[in-house]
Amino acid sequence: MRFTKYVRDKINYILGFIVYCAVVMAYLKAMEATQNIVWIVIFISNVFFWVGFVVNFWRKKVYFKTIYKIMDGLEEKYLISEILEKPRREENLAHFQILKKANKSMLENVNKVKTVQKEYKEYIESWVHEIKIPITSSKLLCENHKSEVTQKIEDELEQINNYVEQALFYARLDHVSNDFMIRKVSLGEVVKNVLARNKRVMIQNKMKIDVENEEVFAYTDEKWLEFILNQIMINSVQYKTEKNPEIKIDMKENKENVELSLKDNGIGIKASEIDRIFEKGFTGTNGRRQKKSTGIGLYLCKRLCEELGMEMEAESKENEYTKITILIPRNKKLGE
16 A cells, blocks of 8 residues: 555545635634734644544555455455454445455355365266276176177277276365375386286287386375376377387486386477476377377376375477476375
8 A cells, every 4th residue: 555546545635625724724814813823723734634644544554464464364365354353433344344245145155166066076986986887897798708899899998997087086186185195105016007007008009118126115195196107108108109119117216206207209299398288188289180188187197296295297309209207205204
């Protein structure tokens, strides 16, 4: 709150005071008061007016500064009217009551939206668990009746399963902390589980897998990390090179973190697009060309890494390679 703007807002009061001074001067002169008395009266009037003016400005400045400070400390800023003290002046009280009513209406709408979102997420989670039953049953049928047709059906079922998993993890994004469990995990075992899950697709695409330094441990959530690695691996297969496709998986410990990296020799990513691959819905030139990308997989991976206190980095060179690195902090207290 600036004094110049305050003066501009109160210009009517100032003009009114000037008119008042002029009237007083005219009246005193009409009453044949001496010049000294006129100036004394005007001087005293000015002192009272301008002191009151400045004091009122300072009081309001301190008041609004306090409100801004309270606002900065509030996570849900629309609750400000619940914290503010009830004003004494009738004019301010009217504004306060209007604000209370508006915030009450907003709070009711926010709660309605939250309830709808919660019910929708609960439905999605329930639907995912239900849909996994026929998917698993269909896979078992394919396993028990192997043929060229059932193998293709099984491949399609695995793709459906991946999309279903994406829906489940996306629905849980806002309350990840309620679902994960941090403990000491063997990264080698996590990688083996993901490779076992994608064994068929790796063989079909003649992907060579090179895993180094398997005896590395980190404190993280095994289930969520497997999902992240699976999404990255699916991308590597989708955008593989036709000649000798390969994925190199490396794990190593540093002073501050544990690095888990997946590097493929696929078609790579354009330099102009590398900074956008973690954006929600971004598919890139290759994704649009091959019509395989939803733009959700890497976005989910990045968000989940952030929720788990991890970092995800990407580097790539078009037509040569893409490398995704997950940095897991070395903080044993997370697992306690």
